[in-house]
Amino acid sequence: MQKPQKLGFKILELIALSLGLPAKKFHPFFENHGSYMHMNHYPPCSNPELALGKGLHTDLSAVSVHIEDNAGGFKIKQNNGNWATVKPLSGAYVVNTGDAMRVFTNDRIESVVHKVMVGGEERYSVVLAIEPTRNAIIEPLEEFVNEENPPKYKAFMWEKLSTSRKLSEFVKSDVKTLGA
């Protein structure tokens, strides 16, 4: 995962520059970073309209770097509420921003709402979630806070959010998200 990791950190730098911040602005929060990789396997489904691969969610990460196969089905929610399908492109990574970036930027950069639909074809993906150091204190950076934009999040230790989210992912949800 060396390349996706390098890419993830490069994107953190590019986001910082695009916001008028020094390139390495986010780096102190990622020393001994708590990034992790996970893999998803979606078996082929004969009734895709009755199944959901992965329900709508945002990632906890600052940025997530995905390696996708050619099966397709990755969808992102647009600002107008419509879902856009991300077409698989051989040799390309799919990158989305997550909740940590949203907190750092006091909602200036949103976390991408996404989901995965399954089809008749088997599907695999590998995701590298670039997450802050477990004991880093996370809060909106001062550059994004002023009188008109008070902080939308209180300071918290990253581990608290990441542990509670990861535990909740193993709880069966009765919320219907299919087709949302």
Ligand SMILES: O=C(O)CCC(=O)C(=O)O
């Ligand atoms: O399988 C995919 O393409 C994406 C899965 C995903 O969104 C995730 O693991 O957070």
Ligand SMILES: [Fe+2]
């Ligand atoms: Fe995701």
